[in-house]
Amino acid sequence: MTYKKRLLLLMFIDSVIVSFSIYMSHFFLNPYVKVFDVSILTSSIVLLVTHHLFSSVFGLYKRVWRYASMEELRGIFFVVTLSIVVAASVQAIVFQTVFERALTVTWMLHIILIGGVRFAWKYYKTYGIRLFPAKREVTATVEEPENRTLIIGAGSAGRMLARQMKETQAVDCDLVGFVDDDFTMHHLKVSGLPVLGSIHYLEQVVEAYEVNHIVIAVPSAERERIKEIVEKAQVVCRNVQILPMIEDIALGNVSVNQVRDVSIEDLLGRDPIELDMDSISDTLTDQTILVTGAGGSIGSEICRQVAKFKPKHLILLGHGENSIYTIEMELRQTYQDDFDIITEIADVQDADRMMNVMEKHQPHVVYHAAAHKHVPLMERNPQEAIKNNVMGTKNVAEAADAHGVGNFVMVSTDKAVNPTSVMGASKRMAEMVVQHMDSKSRTRFVAVRFGNVLGSRGSVIPLFKKQIQNGGPVTVTHPEMNRYFMTIPEASRLVIQAGSLARGGEIFVLDMGEPVKIVDLAENLIKLSGYSVDEIGVEFTGLRPGEKMYEELLGEDEVHEEQVWPKIYVGKSVEPNVNSVLDCIDQLEDFDSSLLRERVLGIAHGRVFEDEELAVVK
Incomplete structure (x- = not known):
């Protein structure tokens, strides 16, 4: 009509x-x-x-x-x-x-x-035209709804969800009621559905009402509380879904009825980092921003986060044309004519090309995310780790210095702390280059260090998912191995926030809560996929070359207890031994793999090499 x-x-x-x-x-x-x-x-x-x-x-x-x-x-x-x-x-x-x-x-x-x-x-x-809601009858000829659904949370979000699920005929479910910790609601009805008790009695409620589908509708709860609820729900029901974050609902990004499957991020138990929007806006809005490694997991998310602040120009620099094309098309579709999106297919190992790019675009901020990051691969190819991670960082940093870039933010890793791998050592050497450049440049050079990123390319999550899809087992190196974890958006926000806080020479670190055991992560992912651990299985394969049992975020001589922003710490500046780094780069082709590995680990740990030790045999 x-x-x-x-x-x-x-x-x-x-x-x-x-x-x-x-x-x-x-x-x-x-x-x-x-x-x-x-x-x-x-x-x-x-x-x-x-x-x-x-x-x-x-x-x-x-x-x-x-x-x-x-x-x-x-x-x-x-x-x-x-x-x-x-x-x-x-x-x-x-x-x-x-x-x-x-x-x-x-x-x-x-x-x-x-x-x-x-x-x-x-x-x-x-x-419809019914005068009264039809009573539920169990007969052999009547097909029952596929899901017997219980909603956790009888607040405003739960009520809206229940109402929309009732009104949406396509939803094949039978709502049995709510559970909520607010005892004043118990034994009463909300939106025509009974509140069956508190979350403490979830197992009894699921068994009594034959529930096979749970939706968690507490979007405003703290992450730690959501983690507890998710874990309880997973114990008693395989099909567990969750309502989106309250900020996504409030901003209109999603609807209250757009429930999603519980993700591994929901089990981190940590509230997301809050940004200082004013200081970031001053740094990025109407400015020219360059992102290296813009096609990677972190680089592309940095581009998405930067785009929200409406820069004047956003330069996407990367070596892989397909990944750069993908993020370019995504940004163009979302932001259209809001700002200029410029692509540069270039290798950070090419010093002349980096100089040309900086001269051409004159960026105000550079986010340097281009790097090799896979630990076992870099153990087998140490020369490439040094070329890309150290020499590449040096090239981009020197180009930024030469052309008056305001802020240079390098993406680093917790593996740079007391490194046992070539990859970690190369990132520590890159940090040393950045700190050295800050000491002699008007550009503010900083590094941002964080742990493992959930869902990034080469991380354990995609590997575990593939192993689960293939029927298992899921392979874990050691039952006691643990890591710090964060989400891709968290990592990218930290990088952007660090750029606005930069004074020069700092190493910023995110408070990522308690480290997570890899075996617990694997078991949670198995459960989230709808299987039991016994069905898929977990197999321990032993530590790989260069891997550490535990990760650290700051070395003993870098610890600074005060936060510079909620959940963001800054490490104390340590005088870098950059001469050894530069000598290693200059003589890179003279080292065989084993000798190069020994040399870069020594440099990363602060060892000073004497002149006679620099003589090597080809």
């Missing part, structure tokens, strides 16, 4: 109700009243005109009555009351009297009938 037809229909229905109400009010008080009495006709005309006028003012005809609530009822109350007040005023002026009892009865009938028609329509659109 078009808007015009709908408007005319509502006005016609309301006109009938207004006329009927004022006549019936007089009829109740005097059964022999004349229909065409002057007072009745005058009052009817005044009420009709004012009702339509006030309905337009209060938007009564623009309401979607299928989703009518107390707000719509309040609108009806104001429209009817104001119409009656105007009618009473006209009666007092024209007839020198006010028919109080008739107007009172008219007011009541008016509200009951106007509201009744609208809410009857809501009931019809929700439940």
Whole structure:
């Protein structure tokens, strides 16, 4: 039905109700009243005109009555009351009297009938033509809904979810009720569904009501609490879903009924990092920003986060044309003409090319995310780790210095602390280059250090998922191995926040909570995939070359207890031994793999090599 037809229909229905109400009010008080009495006709005309006028003012005809609530009822109350007040005023002026009892009865009938028609329509659109909701009967011939659904959380989000699940006919589920820790709701009904108890009794509720689907609807709860609820739910039910974050609902990014499967990020038990939007906006808005490694997991997310601040130019620099093309198309589709998106296919190992790019674009901020990061591969290819991670960082940093870049932010890793691998050592050497550049440049050079990134390329999560899809087993190196974990958006936000906090020479670190055992991560992922650990299995394969049992975020000589921003620490600056780094780069081709590995680990641990030790045999 078009808007015009709908408007005319509502006005016609309301006109009938207004006329009927004022006549019936007089009829109740005097059964022999004349229909065409002057007072009745005058009052009817005044009420009709004012009702339509006030309905337009209060938007009564623009309401979607299928989703009518107390707000719509309040609108009806104001429209009817104001119409009656105007009618009473006209009666007092024209007839020198006010028919109080008739107007009172008219007011009541008016509200009951106007509201009744609208809410009857809501009931019809929700439940069809049934006068009463059909009772659930278990018979051999009636197909039952696939899911017996329990909602955890009877607050506003849970109520909205329940209402939308009822109204969405495509949802094949039978809502059995809520569980909520608010004891004042227990044994009562919310949105027509019983609150069956607290989360503490979840197992008993699931068993008693044959629940096979749980939706967690507590989007505003702290992450630690959500983690506890998820773990309890997974114990008693395989099919567990969760409502999106409250900020995503509030910003309109998702709807309250867009439940999703529980992800491994929900089990981190840590609230996301909050950004200082003002300082970041000052750094990025209307500026030229360059991101190296822009096609990678971290680099591409940095681009997405930077794009929200509307830079003037965003330069996507990367070596792989396919990945750069992918992030370019994504950003163009989202932001269109909001700012210039420029792509540069280039290798950070090419010093002349880096100089050309910096000279061409004159960026204000550089986020350096290009790097080799896979530990076992770099153990087998140490020369490539040094070329890309150390020499590449040196090339980009020197180009940034030469062309007056304001801030240079390097993406580092916790593996750079007391490194046992070539990859970790190469990142520590890159940090040393950055700290050295800061000591002699007007550009502010900083590094950002974080742990393992969930879902990034080469991380354990994609590997575990593939192993689970293939039927297992999931391979874990050691039962006691643990790591710090964070999400890709968290890592990228830290990098961006560090750029705005930079004073020069710092190493920023995110407070990532407690480290997570890899075996626990594997078992949780198995459960999230709908299997039991016994079905898939976990196999321990032993530590790989270069791997550490435990990771650290700061060395003993770098520890600084004060936070510079909530959940962000900065390490104390340590004077880098950059000469050994530069000598290693210059003589890179003279080292064989084993000797190079020994040399870079020594440099990363602060060892000073004497002149005679630099003599090597090709």
